[in-house]
Amino acid sequence: MDLSILNDLKLTKVAVSKIDTFDFENVKFGEKFTDHMLICEYKNGEWGPVEIKPYAPITLDPSARVFHYGQAIFEGMKAYKDENDDVWMFRPDQNFERFNKSAVRLAMPVIDETRFIGGLRELLKVEKAWVRKGLGNSLYIRPFMIATESGVIASPSNEFIFCILLSPAKSYYSGKIKVQIADYYSRAANGGIGAAKASGNYSAQFYPTKLAQEAGFNQVIWTDSTHTHLEESGTMNVFFRINNTLYTAPTSDRILDGVTRKSLIALGEHLGYDIKIEPVQVDTIVNAAKNGTLKEIFGAGTAAVVNQIEGFAYKDDYYQLPDVSDKDSYALQLKEALTKLQNKLSDDPFNWTTKL
Structure with missing residues (x-):
């Protein structure tokens, strides 16, 4: 410097x-x-x-x-x-x-x-x-x-x-939210600017999000252009817990390389979670919701750190997620671990915090 x-x-x-x-x-x-x-x-x-x-x-x-x-x-x-x-x-x-x-x-x-x-x-x-x-x-x-x-x-x-x-x-918490999986609109495309934190990415999301809110949902989980793979939730990266494995999509031209996302992945691995970074298919999540193995979905970003999702709609069907106790919630465990680290209330084994 x-x-x-x-x-x-x-x-x-x-x-x-x-x-x-x-x-x-x-x-x-x-x-x-x-x-x-x-x-x-x-x-x-x-x-x-x-x-x-x-x-x-x-x-x-x-x-x-x-x-x-x-x-x-x-x-x-x-x-x-x-x-x-x-x-x-x-x-x-x-x-x-x-x-x-x-x-x-x-x-x-x-x-x-x-x-x-x-x-x-x-x-x-x-x-x-x-x-x-x-x-x-x-x-x-x-x-x-x-x-x-x-x-x-x-x-x-x-x-x-x-x-x-x-x-x-202050601590940003709006409670659990309901989301709609996009089956027409897309946030980004291969070769586009989805991985850039460009202002236009956000303005393009406002209209489909408005439609979702008018239908009774808080946010949209974005899919790729084929609408077969799940990518981001609103303005946040998104995680899915099936049984005791946590899934999130890899970064790409379409997906922002979120600092909170990568921090939660490292923290989760440090805590011994089974985390898989791989493409997440819509059908996989829908089927997991139907057979009861889908335990949690949550967004990850700077403002809220973690935002829990209580259920999602896909096409004409709505899927309610099970009630997971706070002590068993991966979302809340990760949020607590990260916020304590950020506030110097716990050890920082990664040397992520920098003193002014």
Whole structure:
């Protein structure tokens, strides 16, 4: 990491912090932000200096390429504070690497580790008081990049903005959800951008999800273009437990390489779970639901960590999953193990946590 890059860091602090009037107990996920943000511009073939300044709107030309051709990527991360008031990041190297993979796929410039992780460290130092300790509390981190060059010609932008926002978060839990397995719409295709954390991936999901919600379901489990294999659940990776074996699909052009997903796999193996990473057929899950061997389905992602699924619909049939006690639930065991590790309430045998 070339720390000399950060010697030019420009820091402008707010005159008065809003932290004393902030309701940390009733914050809704992703709605409110801290006092400051990080911003860095790409022009003339290179990244400029890093700036930390008061959170404020960004002014763009109406013809900025992001509005017309969707060159936009982002990441989702979290920071935690332990009982000694030390702040920890969770696997930031994985988000940094995936961010640049997304950038390459969308013909955007990669960003160096110093500006991404080094800049994030500096921003977290400024906003350290916004990270609240206690299991369930965290600071959500949203790095993103957008194309800013003006002009509506259909070509990649030559100018970009990289930005990091911070948002206090409480434990995210909406209860068990009901899902619908997609048999018409697809999230992604081979050779597409499903493995990139591109903004367009999410906007394309909104309409089919809206239809599922109108039918009485919370989310969609996405299938491949042939609708024979299960891939992701909503905006999360998805796991299936048949008897005492946990299945999840391998990553591909269509499936995001989720940091929570890979962490749960490693944790599960460490705990002695039988985990198989292989294509998961719709028929396999439907048949397992019919014969009673399907015990659990759950999504895995940064915001919720784990989201349990109580049942699913496929075509005209609905399948209710059995009630598994909390102590026997793989979903809850894994969630507890990961959140304790992230909050420094248990050992970290993988060295995933990085001290600020």
